[in-house]
Amino acid sequence: MTVFAGLGVAIWNGWKDDEHEAMCRPHRTQALALSDKARAIRIPLVFAGDPDISILQLGTDFPDGLGSLDATPATEVDISSAYSEKRTLAGQAARLVLDHRECFGDDFIAAASRIEQAPPEVRRVEMPSPAHCADGWPSTSIGRRGACSHHGGVVPAQPWATLFFD
Numbered sequence: 001m002t003v004f005a006g007l008g009v010a011i012w013n014g015w016k017d018d019e020h021e022a023m024c025r026p027h028r029t030q031a032l033a034l035s036d037k038a039r040a041i042r043i044p045l046v047f048a049g050d051p052d053i054s055i056l057q058l059g060t061d062f063p064d065g066l067g068s069l070d071a072t073p074a075t076e077v078d079i080s081s082a083y084s085e086k087r088t089l090a091g092q093a094a095r096l097v098l099d100h101r102e103c104f105g106d107d108f109i110a111a112a113s114r115i116e117q118a119p120p121e122v123r124r125v126e127m128p129s130p131a132h133c134a135d136g137w138p139s140t141s142i143g144r145r146g147a148c149s150h151h152g153g154v155v156p157a158q159p160w161a162t163l164f165f166d
Helices: 002-040 076-099 106-117
Strands: 124-126 162-164
Touching: 002 076, 076 106, 076 124
Parallel strands: none
Antiparallel strands: 124 162
16 A cells, blocks of 8 residues: 555655646746846947946856957947846746746746846946047157056056946
8 A cells, every 4th residue: 555655645746846847837938038148249349247237137157259349330329228128038038937836947037137237328438448548648659668657557458348327
């Protein structure tokens, strides 16, 4: 009798696991597809490892291949729009995870919570710039002794755009 009871419990548990997997599979597939779409969006002129950007995905893979910054004629609007699109897709993936917690592990739930807290839009973008004199003087001596000494000093180069949020 005990053998039959044990066998019945095993069959029941197997059936429940199959039911759970069948219920969760579409949610996982959709959340990961949205996260992959968000990961694929490159925000021009912004370092991909920037914490404000790298959290906008489920999982831990970071984008590679940033491309040439000089070849990107992006504007502040392009950067803001790309961030907004990336945040929207990542937010949809996060909402799926948080609405169906029973289908996801703790690491996905934690990532989804971080995504939900990310700002929805950029308030201001500070564009990349070469080193220059603080007052705008076009010095050709930057990087050498005495450059910009009578023009407010040297403002260092900024290779990446910086995003500012509310």
